[in-house]
Amino acid sequence: MANAEVTNVLVSAGEDMPLFSDISGYNPVEEISPDLLKNTPSNIAKLEDAIEQCKGHQKYLALTKSPSDGDDVRWYFCKVPLAEKELAASIPRTEIVGKSDYFRFSMRDSLALEASFLQREEELLAHWWKEYAECSEGPSGLQAIGSSTSCYQYDELYALEEERVGVPVKGGLYEVDLTRRHCFPVYWSGENRRVLRGHWFARKGGLDWLPLREDVAEQLELAYNCQVWHRRTFQPSGQFAARIDLQGTSPGLHALFTGEDDTWEAWLAFDSTSFSFGGGVVVKLRRGFSTSGSVKPTQDELRQQKEEEMDDYCSQVPVGHLVFMVHGIGQRLERANLVDDVGDFRRITASLAEMHLTPYQKSTQRILFIPCQWRKGLKLSGESAVENITLDGVRGLRMxxxxxxxxxxxxxxxxxxxxxxxxxCYSFLTMYCCFTRVCVYICYFLFH
Known part of the structure; x- marks a missing residue:
């Protein structure tokens, strides 16, 4: 999947690593080295070096020495799954992502996603803007998403598309389709979650820097590359700044740039009539990700930190034991969710490992728990007969x-x-085949 430019960087990064495609008679199950899956500093450096060498990355580097300038791109995924046939470009409907609506991918996952994105940037951006146009509000005032034509537009966009190829994240349990910007589970049938590329960030009512929606970030990036702060004028509010009107869902959306090359600052305003640095309609902007630096992290920050630590651990340590979690009865109930139950079990075992295992034992191998949803796709002939004879008054009890x-x-x-x-048995076989494919794909992505 990698182009020649990135391939040369990864192969020449310091270790004599044979390419899997060059090995005759290569057996992916027998010849995978556990070291290939580790999130070691050398492997992280290879991804960072690959990104640095990409021509597409050059335009995202910091051009000034301003504290508001940076080039650290981070990727996020939405906690709430997308509705069936809902386009990813239709959300979020606000310019700034909600603080508790999105989770950040770990550093290794963000680097892997960014490296893959830069290799196909023109293709991915062209497809993304096409999808965004389908979600935009037209002259008639009717929005595509949520209307009766949304399903047609979704089918039209992906009618000729073959099976999607994802970038493995979160220890291989999920993959990211960069074309549709979906995060989807590998081993079980689940909903798609919106994936967002964070390049410009806003500080809204707190210390956290929250990512901006891609269409707004693209407009700010264009203004940044043009160095609009050199064209400052006195605004009606008395501020000496360069105003950039932005296209977004909020009326009167605009940005103001002040300062010089090494001191420029930017603000995002949602009111076209007035601008006040002390008002609630203005938020501070920065280019590139930055931590909040808070000495007392909130519950959301602690949860985010634990999530990233777990993902980093899954990238550092190879899988030594594969466990299929098989459910019993009751999985067809409305509130039954084996995936959540396995996630809770995974967190409990991680806590027990912290208490009872030595650092060497934890760094040698890990256990991968995969939910086996054998009942979800099984349709028995007797079930339809029972449903047909069930009276409406006792349907809830019968279900x-x-x-x-x-x-x-x-x-x-x-x-x-x-x-x-x-x-x-079929569920076991399917998940095991997925497991062998994901392990090979992770190695292939890192070193080929």
Missing amino acids: TLSATVHDVLYYMSPIYCQDIIDSV
């Missing part, structure tokens, strides 16, 4: 019984017992 007690009866039945066993 509860069908999702719990009936599964026991189905398994004890000679007619459906083998169907259940086949579904479990």
Whole structure:
């Protein structure tokens, strides 16, 4: 997947690493070295070096020495999944991402996503702006997303697209489709989550720098490259600044740039009539990610930190044991979610490992827990007959019984017992094949 430019950088980074595609008779299961999966400083340096050598990265470097300037790009994913056939460009509907709406990918995952993005930047941006145009509000005032034509537009955009290829993140449990900007699970059927590339950030009512939506960040980047602060004039409010009107969902959206090359600052304003540095309609801007630097992190910050530490740990330590978590009855109930249960189990085992395992034991290998949702795709012939004879007045009770007690009866039945066993075995085989593919793909992405 890597182009020749990045390939040469990764291969010549210091270690004699054979390319998998050049090995005749290569067996991906037998010849993978655990060191290839580690998030070591040398491997991180290879990704950083690959990004630095990309021609597309040069335009994102800091051009000034201002404290508001930087070139650290971070990637985020939305906590709330997208609706079926909802375009990623339709959210967020505000220019600044909500503080608790998005999680940050770990450093290694962000580097991997950025390296892959820079290799196909023109193609990905062209597709992204095409999708964004489908979500924009037209002259008639009717927005595409949420209308009756949204499904048609989604199908039209992806009608000719083949199976998507994702960049592995979060220890290989998820992949990111950079074309659609989706984060999706690898081993189970789940919803797509919006992925956002954070390049410009705003500080809104706190110490955290929150990413701006890509369309607003692109306009600010254009103004930055033109160094608009050199064309400052006196504004009606009395400020000596360069005003840039921005296209966004909020009326009167604009940015003001002040200062010189090494001292420039920028603000985002949501009111076209007035501008006040002390008012609530103005937020400070910066280019490139920066930590809040707070001595007392909030609960969201602590959760974000733990999430990144877990992802970094999964990248540092190879998988030594693969465990399929198989559910029993009740998975068809509305509030039953095996994925969340396995996530809780994974966090509990991580806490126990911190207390009872030595640093050497934790750094040698880790356990990968994968939920086996064998019941989700299994349709038994007897279920449709039960649904047809169920009265409306007892439908809720019947659904509860069908999702719990009936599964026991189905398994004890000679007619459906083998169907259940086949579904479990097929789920095992499918997930194991995905596991071998993901491990090879991670190595291939890092070193080829």
